[in-house]
Amino acid sequence: MEEAELITRLRAQDEAALTELVVSYGGFINQVILHNLPNDFQRDFTEDIANRCFYQVWMHIGQYDADKGTFKNWLSAIVKHQTIDYQRGLKATTKAISLDKVIVPTPPVTEELDYDKLFASLSKTEQQVFMLFYREDYLPEEIAKKMRMRRLTVYKHLSRGRKKLQEEGVFHGYFN
Incomplete structure (x- = not known):
């Protein structure tokens, strides 16, 4: 499918076009996400970030202007910003967790400790x-x-x- 046709169908809220977006640009989106995530812990959230990106494209495709740049550049900007937002959320979440309150189970002791x-x-x-x-x-x-x-x-x-x-x-x- 041609890029222009895909964009037109996305603007018309054609769900099949969303599927085509995932098939055609899913690998590219994952590459941009992985490029912007510095460690394996954050990379575990790649799929969630990609889903957020697809949603943002679906909701904001009307804002895409071909005169300002290519669709791929517009898409990469969305992916980059979604990745940064997700990182901020992860950072806030991990700051909120108090390790003093976390209970870690200890291995069972089979003999009396000296x-x-x-x-x-x-x-x-x-x-x-x-x-x-x-x-x-x-x-x-x-x-x-x-x-x-x-x-x-x-x-x-x-x-x-x-x-x-x-x-x-x-x-x-x-x-x-």
């Missing part, structure tokens, strides 16, 4: 904080009150202790 042995490389204070947090299931606020320290200090001990244990390879698979 916490003293597990936490042996930590300082005495870190050991106490880890025992209260991981073994006794105290909240950081409760640990702070019990050990007479600031809550931020509890978080620092947990963070530093995790890092030490991760570097030793002890932490992997037991705690998150």
